[in-house]
Amino acid sequence: MIGVNPYFDRLRGGYLFAEINKRAESFRRQNPEKRLISLGIGDVTRPLCPEVITAMHKAVDEMSEGETFRGYGPYFGYDFLVRAIIDNDYASRGVQMDPEEVFVNDGCKSDSSGILELFSEATSISVCDPVYPVYVDAAVMTGRGGLFDENIGAYSRIDTFQCNEDNNYIPTPPDASDKRAFRGLIFLCFPNNPTGAAINAEKLSAWVEYANRTGSVIIYDSAYEAYISEDLPHSIFEIEGARTCAIELRSFSKTAGFTGVRCGYTVIPKELVCDGIVLRNLWARRQSTRNNGVSYITQRAAEAVYSPAGKEQIRETIGYYAKNAGILKDALVSCGFSVGGGVNAPYLWIRTPEKTDSWSFFDRMLERCAVVVTPGVGFGKAGEGYFRVTAFGSRETAEEAARRFRKEFAK
Ligand SMILES: *Cc1c(COP(=O)(O)O)cnc(C)c1O
Numbered sequence: 001m002i003g004v005n006p007y008f009d010r011l012r013g014g015y016l017f018a019e020i021n022k023r024a025e026s027f028r029r030q031n032p033e034k035r036l037i038s039l040g041i042g043d044v045t046r047p048l049c050p051e052v053i054t055a056m057h058k059a060v061d062e063m064s065e066g067e068t069f070r071g072y073g074p075y076f077g078y079d080f081l082v083r084a085i086i087d088n089d090y091a092s093r094g095v096q097m098d099p100e101e102v103f104v105n106d107g108c109k110s111d112s113s114g115i116l117e118l119f120s121e122a123t124s125i126s127v128c129d130p131v132y133p134v135y136v137d138a139a140v141m142t143g144r145g146g147l148f149d150e151n152i153g154a155y156s157r158i159d160t161f162q163c164n165e166d167n168n169y170i171p172t173p174p175d176a177s178d179k180r181a182f183r184g185l186i187f188l189c190f191p192n193n194p195t196g197a198a199i200n201a202e203k204l205s206a207w208v209e210y211a212n213r214t215g216s217v218i219i220y221d222s223a224y225e226a227y228i229s230e231d232l233p234h235s236i237f238e239i240e241g242a243r244t245c246a247i248e249l250r251s252f253s254k255t256a257g258f259t260g261v262r263c264g265y266t267v268i269p270k271e272l273v274c275d276g277i278v279l280r281n282l283w284a285r286r287q288s289t290r291n292n293g294v295s296y297i298t299q300r301a302a303e304a305v306y307s308p309a310g311k312e313q314i315r316e317t318i319g320y321y322a323k324n325a326g327i328l329k330d331a332l333v334s335c336g337f338s339v340g341g342g343v344n345a346p347y348l349w350i351r352t353p354e355k356t357d358s359w360s361f362f363d364r365m366l367e368r369c370a371v372v373v374t375p376g377v378g379f380g381k382a383g384e385g386y387f388r389v390t391a392f393g394s395r396e397t398a399e400e401a402a403r404r405f406r407k408e409f410a411k
Contacts (some may be wrong), residue, residue, distance in 0.1 A: 007143045016133075020362070029367050037397050037404075038372040039328070039389040042193065044257045047319060048301070049313030052256065057302035059297040062217075073293040076284065077104025077265065081299045083367070084306040085265060089250065095237045101269050101280060103287055104302075106294050108223055108249040108264040112139030114290070115219055115266070116185075116246060118282050119274075124184030126159035127134035128171055130194050130379030132221070135187040139150070153381035159184075162382045165351065169197035169340055173210035182216045188236075189221035191228060194379045194388040195349040196341015201233050211245035217274060218246040223264075226255040226318055226345045243269040247279070254346070256305045256314045263294055263302045321346045324398035325391035331402035332389075335409035346391040349376070353409075358384055369404040 007154045020040055028036055048056075062068035076082070082099045090097040105111050112134055116123075125139045139145045139158060146157030154160055161171035169192065173184075188207060190199040204346045211218050220236040228234055251264035258264075268280040304310045325342040338351040352361040358375035365371050365387070370386065376386030391398065 005141070005143075007141050007145070010145060010148060012148055016374070020372065020374065020378075023363065023366060024372050027370070031370070034370045035400075036370050036372060037393070037401050038394065039397075039401055040372040040374045041390055041392055042374075043259050044321075044392050045394065046257055046317045048261070049305075049317065051304045051307055051310035051313055052301045054058050055307075056297055056301045057299035058171060063297065070296040071149070072101055073296055073299070074102075075288045075293055077102065077294065078296070078299050081303050084303050085250075088306045088311075090235065093234060093238055095235060097237070097267065098270065099278065101267055101286075103266045103268070103283060104299065105264050105266060105291070106262040106296050106298075107253055107258070108251040108266065109134055110222065111220065111264070111266045112187075112221060113141075114286075115232050115249075115283075116142055116144065117286055119185060119217075120280055124159065124182050125157065125187070126161065126182070126184060127187045128163050128189070128192070129154070129160035129381060130163065130376060130383035131160075131187070132189055132193050133379065135219075160382070161190075163192075163195055164199065164382055165338065165340070169195040169349065170199055170203050172203065173207050182356055183216050186211060186218045187221070188218055189223070191222075191224040191345035192347075193224065193343075193345070194347055194374070194376065194383070196343075196345035196347035198228055198230070198232050198344035199240060199351070202299070204233055204236060204239050205241075208239045208241045208245060212241050214246065215274075215298050217272070217279075218242075219249065220246050221249045223249065223251040223254055224345050225250070226314070227322065227346055229322065232344060237267070237269070240406060243271045245272065247272065252302050252305060255318075256302075256310075257317065258302070261298055263298050283339055295331060299339045315362055321391045322393070324393065324395060326396075327398045327402050328389055328391060328405075331405045335405055336411050342391065348389040348391070350387055350389065352376075352385050352387060355385060356358055358387055361387055369401070371404060 081104055082102045085102055086097045116138055121143055125144055145155040148155050163169040163171055225234040236242045236248055246266040249263050251259035268283050270280050272279045325346055329339050329342040329348055340349040342348040358377040362375045365373050374381030374388040
């Protein structure tokens with residue numbers, strides 16, 4: 001017998017960016033003389049830094065000589081990269097990590113969905129609302145989401161934590177009396193995409209305490225940690241108790257412009273045990289079956305991110321995006337918008353004026369400013385009435401967009 005996985009049919013996402021492109025295209029056709037600015041993209045635009053390029057060239061040369069050629073590498077990453085990760089991302093922040101706890105991958109999107117393989121199909125899942133859609137769609141595709149309920153605007157088997165203006169976009173764990181208090185997987189992402197909110201140590205400690213108390217596991221996506229400018233935790237493992245309840249996902253994509261190169265890593269401490277089983281060992285088994293590692297050239301490129309010159313160069317690029325965020329934020333704030341994010345993240349999350357719905361405001365932005373934003377409702381029901389703006393474009397487009405906002409919305 002054969003049958004197609006029935007759960008793909010339950011997916012709802014995937015239409016957001018298609019719909020944005022459709023509307024932008026139609027605007028372009030009707031207004032060929034207007035220059036459209038996109039603040040919708042969630043991809044970096046600045047080139048790789050020189051130190052990374054040099055390392056890649058060198059690695060390519062090594063691959064061209066018999067003596068230095070490399071075939072299959074270690075399943076979990078070359079030692080030189082794992083060491084650099086531990087020294088620079090953990091030891092430097094006072095966190096001990098064993099090399100066997102770090103798994104180099106081709107960017108963290110694959111593991112943010114693949115990690116579900118470690119858990120039974122009956123495992124409960126909870127996410128923030130609004131949310132990076134990958135966590136939800138991966139759960140749905142593998143039969144863990146249940147049915148989408150139009151009335152509540154969510155999947156029946158996925159719990160959501162609302163993030164809005166009232167809680168400053170930082171959810172707090174349910175207290176013991178809350179009916180929703182549950183044991184399961186909790187996806188957290190800070191600094192957050194889409195809201196740009198960053199969590200402090202106290203609030204993150206509350207989640208770690210909750211997870212340890214209920215036997216839950218936190219999947220902590222810190223793909224944007226490099227954008228943190230305030231005194232906040234970069235890793236969940238800076239929080240006491242996290243080694244027994246958390247898995248961390250990291251990526252070079254936003255840190256060093258690797259969205260096209262592809263490299264990241266997942267950290268699973270050996271103390272993380274579920275049903276008496278050491279999850280790190282299951283993941284090691286899973287990875288050695290599912291993967292043959294990340295290319296040598298890519299891992300040398302990632303290593304170069306941690307060289308003194310590499311660090312300096314990526315800091316400069318992140319500073320460039322941060323300045324864009326500041327320019328856009330200042331303009332929107334001066335027009336009277338309520339603007340979240342943009343300080344520890346390349347995203348701004350903005351309330352639409354007068355409770356306009358996300359898509360109506362998207363159309364207004366397009367027609368009046370020729371600027372493409374992302375409608376907040378595309379990230380979940382709690383995103384209705386918000387829109388997201390990214391700082392990943394050029395300085396010139398950020399300045400031009402800021403001018404157009406002031407012209408259209410200045411009070
Ligand atoms: C961009 C992004 C990532 C990184 O994905 P990669 O596969 O490493 O490129 C992870 N999580 C979130 C929330 C992101 O926005």
